Amino acid sequence: MPGGSRGSGGSRGSSIGGAKSYRDEAVVLRTTKLGEADRIVSLLTRHHGRVRAVAKGVRRTSSRFGARLEPFTCVDVQLHRGRSLDTVTQVDVLAPYGQVLAADYGLYTVGHALVETAERFTEVERENATQQYLLLVGALRTLSRREHDAPLVLDAFLLRSLAIAGYAASFADCARCGAPGPHTAFNVAAGGAVCSACRPPGSAAPDPQTLELLAALLTGDWQVARDAEERCRREGSGLVAAFLQWHLERGIRSLRHVERDDTPVLVPAHVPVR
Incomplete structure (x- = not known):
């Protein structure tokens, strides 16, 4: 089960447009409904640890990136810092592992155990979050390829x-x-x-x-x-x-x-x- 993800681009993991915005690679751990059209997304990022952010309007059919923020998906995400929750402003899919896992119940349940464990180990501790991120990406990739x-x-x-x-x-x-x-x-x-x-x-x-x-x-x-x-x-x-x-x-x-x-x-x- 190889660890790691796609190589970091020059802007990933760094601030964009000032200290309030940043961009990073991340795995979507889970999502929670918020209001009528929004979701709270739990992300394990490569450089910023575990992040909880609001994805506004993603439950509307007209959303530009609603389908990109599904559990198990590896994304390149841009966020704006907030007081309690950050806000997702842009997201691109790096690896849609969720599409494969959702189609197979056995893989799906294992995938949920992977992300739940990763979330638990990074709830407070950020020191080893990058290693946990790389391990999780490697496991999801191995699982989706049925290696x-x-x-x-x-x-x-x-x-x-x-x-x-x-x-x-x-x-x-x-x-x-x-x-x-x-x-x-x-x-x-x-x-x-x-x-x-x-x-x-x-x-x-x-x-x-x-x-x-x-x-x-x-x-x-x-x-x-x-x-x-x-x-x-x-x-x-x-x-x-x-x-x-x-x-x-x-x-x-x-x-x-x-x-x-x-x-x-x-x-x-x-x-x-x-």
């Missing part, structure tokens, strides 16, 4: 998003003492794989191949990921969901709708949840 199975793309994204936020999981060496692995136990609160000496009560005991799969998703070894058995994929997804929920302190609502062998992945009962 890998959608659930694998999702789990890879979640693990890497956590790592960017400072919550990288260990799948080999002990997360507590650093003892070389592989180890047979996994504990969410401890940070991942744990040795027998550091293993807290209630730790999970996943299949060793499950930990190999998760390590491969984190590092981008797609050959190992593709060869993983379905039972390991499902067990791994449960561990990823639990790890994410632990660090976010509440779950990602979209995850419950993701199709994984016709059954939603649940947080394992043996994994502590704060």
Whole structure:
């Protein structure tokens, strides 16, 4: 799942027409109706973090860019700064990922989990927003091209998003003492794989191949990921969901709708949840 987006143009990420206006690349995370014809658009930008802006008149059929501000779309957007909300003044589509994802329910639900996670990790923290933006664009591109199975793309994204936020999981060496692995136990609160000496009560005991799969998703070894058995994929997804929920302190609502062998992945009962 390669990260990154199209190369920045000279004006993207910079002010235009004074400090009140700026232009940037962005992914549309979600939209909310405002009044009779407007929308509030949540954007994850490449250089300005997460931005909430008003798109005036976009719900009218005569709108010049209403269809360009749909979730999952990568855009080149110009905004005018406001007191509480910025205002969208111009927008051009860089990559219409939403058109592909909206046509496939499985891709659509995974796409929603991607953008919801990106939004949650950039609600307050802007320090790593550019990395989260690049990761999100890469995941949406990979998903729209169907380069890998959608659930694998999702789990890879979640693990890497956590790592960017400072919550990288260990799948080999002990997360507590650093003892070389592989180890047979996994504990969410401890940070991942744990040795027998550091293993807290209630730790999970996943299949060793499950930990190999998760390590491969984190590092981008797609050959190992593709060869993983379905039972390991499902067990791994449960561990990823639990790890994410632990660090976010509440779950990602979209995850419950993701199709994984016709059954939603649940947080394992043996994994502590704060």
